[in-house]
Amino acid sequence: MSYKQIIYSTAPDPAIDPSLTNGTFSLKTVPKPTDVPADKLLVRAHYLSLDPAMRQWLTAKRSYIAPVEIGAVMRGQSIAQVVSVGTSLASTFQPGDWVVAYSGWQEYAVLGAKEVEKVVLPPGGRPTDAMSVLGITGLTAYFGMLEVGHPREGDTVVVSGAAGATGMVAGQIAKIKGAKRVVGLAGSKDKCDFLVRELGFDAAINYKDADWRNQLKEATPEYIDVFFDNTGGEILDACLARAARDSRFVICGAISQYNVAKPQGPTSFMTVISQRVTMKGFIVFDYADKYPIAQKELASWLSEGKLKRKEHIVPGGIEGAPQALVDLYKGVNTGKMMVEVAPVSEALTAKL
Amino acid sequence: MSYKQIIYSTAPDPAIDPSLTNGTFSLKTVPKPTDVPADKLLVRAHYLSLDPAMRQWLTAKRSYIAPVEIGAVMRGQSIAQVVSVGTSLASTFQPGDWVVAYSGWQEYAVLGAKEVEKVVLPPGGRPTDAMSVLGITGLTAYFGMLEVGHPREGDTVVVSGAAGATGMVAGQIAKIKGAKRVVGLAGSKDKCDFLVRELGFDAAINYKDADWRNQLKEATPEYIDVFFDNTGGEILDACLARAARDSRFVICGAISQYNVAKPQGPTSFMTVISQRVTMKGFIVFDYADKYPIAQKELASWLSEGKLKRKEHIVPGGIEGAPQALVDLYKGVNTGKMMVEVAPVSEALTAKL
Structure with missing residues (x-):
């Protein structure tokens, strides 16, 4: 079994070229791991987050975060589902758990516990909320x-x-x-x-x-x-x-x-x-220590209908991510832009 | 007896033209008042303050202060000396008092009590300090x-x-x-x-x-x-x-x-x-209510030698003010730029 990754290949100059053959990014296929190390999780990405800040991550300038290195999987968050759990994490995670994952642009990822955050949703919440209005x-x-x-x-x-x-x-x-x-x-x-x-x-x-x-x-x-x-x-x-x-x-x-x-x-x-x-x-x-308070307030506004969410989901799999990023800068989206890597219907029995 | 005023005549476009014949400003000679109204002072300007903000005062844009009107005496502070005092101000002011005056660019001005501020100097202070390091x-x-x-x-x-x-x-x-x-x-x-x-x-x-x-x-x-x-x-x-x-x-x-x-x-x-x-x-x-505290601290630093002052005084009378303003933007000065309208040696017996 294998899965796909989107690799950062060539620095944009200045615009992102979405072609996967000789553009900013390239497609790579790698074997899916059969074993998960004891302290790791294997997760499957369902929705990639597309964010305006991404363009800055491709520039080797002093910034708030190190740039993505050429040859690395493109950085990004996803809504993912836990597929298998290393032995030492078995008491914390179960297959089927939804997580916000720092997976990057790939269909599967092997991550440590600090690279994921379990999705906790308010009444009426959806997994993708954890990456948009509650994320x-x-x-x-x-x-x-x-x-x-x-x-x-x-x-x-x-x-x-x-x-x-x-x-x-x-x-x-x-x-x-x-x-x-x-x-x-x-x-x-x-x-x-x-x-x-x-x-x-x-x-x-x-x-x-x-x-x-x-x-x-x-x-x-x-x-x-x-x-x-x-x-x-x-x-x-x-x-x-x-x-x-x-x-x-x-x-x-x-x-x-x-x-x-x-x-x-x-x-x-x-x-x-x-x-x-x-x-x-x-x-x-910089406000990470106050996230829980904020998420609680956002969730209550969402449940009460005071805060409305809107998403723009690009179907068709991970290959569409580079073009979706270009489209984000063109402003095609209303609301949170995501790429659907795998629909929720393909998920393991959901834990929600 | 008469005295000179510098009038704002033509809006700069965009640079200030220092010529007094057909430039941004013009020279006007007006009679010196013989009587001072009961609630007014007659002051004589000795040193005009030249300030970078002045260029903004000549532009009819929304700003922190209304622009100077065409035809009016150019706005500005001076270090001035009280020459005569209206009857109802006789208990507060005396001829010979040094004041920071909102006189504008003119040799003499008739001002209300709110348009002047008596100069109070620390040991070793000079009248001009009240318009620069202590002003x-x-x-x-x-x-x-x-x-x-x-x-x-x-x-x-x-x-x-x-x-x-x-x-x-x-x-x-x-x-x-x-x-x-x-x-x-x-x-x-x-x-x-x-x-x-x-x-x-x-x-x-x-x-x-x-x-x-x-x-x-x-x-x-x-x-x-x-x-x-x-x-x-x-x-x-x-x-x-x-x-x-x-x-x-x-x-x-x-x-x-x-x-x-x-x-x-x-x-x-x-x-x-x-x-x-x-x-x-x-x-x-915006910090006017805290001026006294600040002036006290500045004065003590000045007296202790922790804070040093430096002035750039342009001699030759009020006609030099437009050129001095142009020179200010060229950066000819080190320290506070002033135009000497009348030397201290011409002052009434100083009260200092």
Whole structure:
């Protein structure tokens, strides 16, 4: 028996080439292990997480995490199921357990206990929630909005990349916490309609409209108190120009800048001084000791229907991951982007 | 009797034109008042303050302060002496009192009591200190460094515009507060020598040297914990690329960007996320309720010799103010830039 891996082969320059023959990644087939070491688990990946940060992991620059090495399996989280358990882990894991796994882009992985986290779901929860709204995505939105953005009652909160996995949770959290106006920026009319109709945003602006800057101005009559930024570039710039006094700019991501050779910073930077803006970058890992509290609150909002989830699942197996990553930067997704490596119907008898 | 005023005449586009015939400013001669209203003072300006922020006051954009109106006397502080006192202020002021005056660019001004502040000097103090190291300049350095930058023992602190009035005080305060390394960026070898030899900076870099980026790297082996920025542009960019984790970037000014048509923001902006940088703009006026405490501490450092002052006084009268402002942006000054409107030797019997 064998299984497939996606290997990081050639550094993107600057764009990712999704071809598996001579592109950024290549396909490798390796034998499936027959034995599992005593302190390891064999897991099968069902859903790979696609994340905007991935592009940064392919760049050999000083960052918050070491880059992926050329020749290694592409890094990434998955929702996986435990297939077999090493003898010394038998009291903790059982075949059939669902886990969030640091498996990388491969169909199977042999992992240590620290590389997986058992999925614990609230009523109505699904395995994939553990990688999206209750996982890193939701936690990023939670800590970025609450610990960096500090929305207050009466505030105007703007979220860029608002139809993305993190953005949509960030906007909903601001609303739950009493923001007066929550405005989303997204890349299509459908996404904007979804934000307003399904998620309760007060307004949403398609930044591909010619007059989007004017729409932003009209949507923020009292300026912007909190800006949760996933995109950077021109959108950050336009929002800076609308910054309210003492506003907080949460720098979560800059997806517009990841694939360009020369990144662009904010040009309306004078506003940082005149309006006393605080711009703060953050990395969710820094809040790891508070994950349990956050996950509990997110889970209760999810169960109560206050927080809605949305996923964009790409079918067709692991070979689709490179193209899905390219599509993520194009913004084809509404909600959390995942690649289905194996459908849940193929799972062992689920433990859920 | 008459006196001279400098009037703001034509908006700069984008550079200030110092000509008094058809430039940004014009000269006006007005009669000196013979009577002073009961609730007013007549003051004579001796030294005008030249400040980088002035360029922003000439731009009709949303800012922290309304722009100067075309046709009005140019806004600015001065060190002035009270010449005559309206009857209802006679118990508070006397002719000969030195004041920091919101007089604008004119030789004489009739002002209310709220537009002046009596100069109180520590032992060894000079009237001009009240406008530099003990005035807005020193206060800006004090609050920016301590309330925004929060230098800690062992920190590496970098100051741009370090030979300017605010920068040199900011760097000295960091050193007084126990920073491990204080590095200045300035625009000439003489300025750099002054910072290291006279003010005790650990290193100073001439940003006009071809290899200044490399010098910056070498001067910050443990990266930058606090960056006090007066310049913006490329220097901010280079410092961001050297940001330490959880560093604080104090955005005080951006003198490199004030006179350009298209300001440039930081391009190495990704570091804000990866190193969790906090960039915060501030305006000294927000700390007004704490001025007395700060002035007391600054005065004691000055008296003890821990804090050194340096002034760049342009002689020749008020007509020189427009050219001096242009020269300020060129960086001709080391220390606080002032225009001498009337030497101290012409003062009434000083009250000091």
